[in-house]
Amino acid sequence: MARYIIKRVIAAILTLFVLVTIVFFLVRLMPGEPFTNPKLTPDVAANLRKYYGFDQPLIVQYFKYMGNLLRGDFGYSMHYTNKTVNYIIGQTFPYSADLGIRALCVAVSFGLILGILAARKRGTKIDFFCVMVAIIGTSMPDFIIGACLQYFFGIKWGLFPVAKYQGFQYTVLPACALSFYTLAHVSRIMRASMLEVTTQDYIKTARSKGLSEVRITAKHQIRNAIMPVMTILGPTVAAVLTGTFVIEAIFAIPGMGKYYVESVSNNDYSMTLGMTVFYGIFLVFCNLIVDILYGIADPRVRIGKK
Amino acid sequence: MQEPILSLKNVVYSFKTYGGTVKAVRDVSFDVRPGEILGIVGESGCGKSVTAQCIMRLNPEPPGFFEGGEILYKGQDVLKMNKKELREFRSKEIGFVFQDPMTSLNPTMRVGAQIEEVFRGHKDISRQEVKEKALEIMKLVGINNAEKRYRQYPHELSGGMKQRIMIAIALVSQPSVIICDEPTTSLDVTIEAQILELLLELREKLGTSIIMITHDLGVIAKICDRVVVMYGGKLMERGTVDEIYYETAHPYTKGLMESIARLDTAKDERLHPIEGTPPDLFAPPVGCPFAARCEHCMQICNELPPEEIHFSAEHSTVCWLQHEMAPETSFRRPHMDAGKEEI
Secondary structure, eight states, rough: OHHHHHHHHHHHHHHHHHHHHHHEEEHHSSSSSSTOOOTTHHHHHHHHHTTTTTTOOOOHHHHHHHHHTTOOOOOBBBSSSTTTTHHHHHHHHHHHHHHHHHHHHHOOOOOOHHHHHHHHTSSHHHHHHHHHHHHHHSSSSSHHHHHIIIIIIIIISSSSSOOOSSSSHHHHHHHHHHHHHHHHHHHHHHHHHHHHHHHHHHHHHHHTOOOOHHIIIIIIIIIHHHHHHHHHHHHHHHHHHTTHHHHHHTTTOOOOOHHHHHHHHOOOHHHHHHHHHHHHHHHHHHHHHHHHHHHHHHHOOSSSOO | OHHHOOEEEEEEEEEEHHHHHHHHEEEEEEETTOOOEEEEOOOTTHHHHHHHHHHHSOOTTTTTTEEEEEETHHHTTGGOOOHHHHHHIIIIIIEEEOOOHHSSOOOSSSSSHHHHEEEEETOOOOHHHHHHHHHHHHHTTTTTTTHHHHHHTTGGGGGHHHHHHHHHHHTOOOOOOOESSSTTTTTTTTHHHEEEEEHHHHHHHOEEEEEEEOOHHHHHHHHHHHHEETTTTEEEEEEEHHHHHOOSSSSHHHHHHTTSSOOOSSSTTTOOOOOOOOOOTOOOSOOTGGGGGGTTTHHHHSOOOEEESSSSSSOOEGGGGTTTOOOTTTTOOOHHHHHHHHH
């Protein structure tokens, strides 16, 4: 197991290296550059360029950046003067992660419940309801869901505050809005997977043992059906936890999403790179966890047992 | 003659599908007596498995449903059992061994736990006892190193070993009957021989009745006491193994036997397959289902379903060729007088 994890970590580092290299050169290909603000005089802009090392050849900049990256330094933001990228991530990530974890808990628990229910009651009204939720969740953009939640629960019925992030009741609406897509996705996959497992021979074996339907579902179906859900969960966790621009904007949450998106339009090279690397590390890490979880859920993929 | 432990009486079982109703089992009756091995033989799609699964009501319902008949187990009708009784019946009274051991065990559950699960819902037994029983049955079905196997997962076992586990699951609660649905079809010949040997041995030791479903007449010859031949969802012929082999009374049974390769088949001789395919069960033929493929088919065979004709206490067939008005053929057997009156 330890060897497997070491192998995976090495592979992850290689992946990240390729990712950083590609993104480093890609951001330079974007039209414009960081210091084109009309308020800056040419002299100031030139000074700034020199200060950030833009006067040096690209390849030198690249190696310098990689060197700093090895020390965990993402550099200074080129838009928010005097703030390092590390500082901004440190300030905003906790909010995004906090919201993301809440959203994930809602999405995974309700998604699984809906999926299992739908499969168990296939063809009934309950199934129809669950499928409807899945379709709505998948097809409705999150800003519409967010706005609807705000209007009904915030304004019309006054149950929850509409915006800001200052306590538990503030988190309810954004977490729900954020969770909806994942919830729909999870329930859809769980339903399909459960239905597939239902026709397996070992379910018939379980039935021939005289087990109750509840026990068959709990002991035999769910564990075998959960693998596809885990597969999508890796990337989903990374995406949900690192913040979403739209939800954070609608609910005025000081999360990462805004900085990531704006860094591109601001030509804030170090910020784009830093955020990408951060997201990349997170994604690779989540996928690693999922791979380890596979082994726990399914003994057939357990690796290097001694 | 011993009282039957399980008897099927005129069972009619169908499936509702988009294309119409599939009449999978049409008026099938047979008995299973204590301690005997009853073979059900027939080619694919003739209703063997559906019949077997009917007994434990393992066919998915819907789409499957009983159109009629009764299945009596020790005098109680399985079709009238409520959910709880049915669960109890499945867990205590009857076991089922499926065709493919590769897919019939839950891949994410330890083998031992899968055996022990049978005792779920038995209240008068402690965990320790359950474990002891599981280990005991594992040893009984010939699993070496049972303590170690007990903690393993199905993918760590070989095919033959998995089938032994399946048999252990079927037997652990000491049921009176186990149904084996082609238990050796997916195994290689050596393992097949071992498994058949094991079944015979278990019958000796435990006195369990076994219903053996197969398309392999070799398997039937090796272990069965009595045989039921099925075709097109109907019974064609039944009798003791000797009667079926040496006093074959139905052209279908004869066809089945001629299509097996034998040691004494001459090198340049070809096997004799039964030409054609089984009937469409969406609209089964009015007369004898085998008529379309039968070499000896007469006009009446297509028009009227034949009646059951008895030759001895055990041996009977459903074929017009055996009717007293039928022309003389090599199939003709002397009727049993008592049987005649019954008809």
